[in-house]
Amino acid sequence: PPARTSQDAAQARLEEEIRQAISQVQARASSDPRGLLRQYGLEATGDAYRVTSRASVLIANGLRPGDRITEINDQPVGNVDQDQALIDSVLAGDEIKITLERGGATYRIYQALPE
Numbered sequence: 001p002p003a004r005t006s007q008d009a010a011q012a013r014l015e016e017e018i019r020q021a022i023s024q025v026q027a028r029a030s031s032d033p034r035g036l037l038r039q040y041g042l043e044a045t046g047d048a049y050r051v052t053s054r055a056s057v058l059i060a061n062g063l064r065p066g067d068r069i070t071e072i073n074d075q076p077v078g079n080v081d082q083d084q085a086l087i088d089s090v091l092a093g094d095e096i097k098i099t100l101e102r103g104g105a106t107y108r109i110y111q112a113l114p115e
Contacts, residue, residue: 015114029087033080035052042069048078048101071099 037044039102041055048068051058055065069077073090074097077083090096091113098109 019114026088026091029084029091033084033087037080044078044080047076063100066076068101069098070101070106071097073097074099093108 025036028039034044037049038054039071040057041052041054042049042058045068048070051063051067051069052067053059053065055063071077072083072086075086075092076084077086094113096112096113100107100109
């Protein structure tokens with residue numbers, strides 16, 4: 001039916017937009033990782049990335065100012081220079097697992113990435 005074809009086309013466009021966004025993030029992470037963190041409202045603390053009130057995209061997706069991202073795919077994060085290789089490998093994969101701390105509790109978020 002035509003409705004399904006329209007849905008498929010919309011899904012394909014969305015996946016392509018996400019792939020392009022990931023590609024842009026990868027390029028910025030390689031060329032200006034600290035600028036990328038500022039752009040997304042994250043602050044490196046050495047043992048985590050703290051979500052700031054400027055993290056509008058992350059806040060719109062459920063994170064809160066003060067949340068601390070402590071691991072990505074079970075690897076500790078928080079040092080911009082050391083995390084570069086991890087970010088590259090995560091963005092090349094098909095899923096991301098984020099561990100965050102909020103108010104003394106630990107949460108894990110799983111998100112599929114487009115192929």
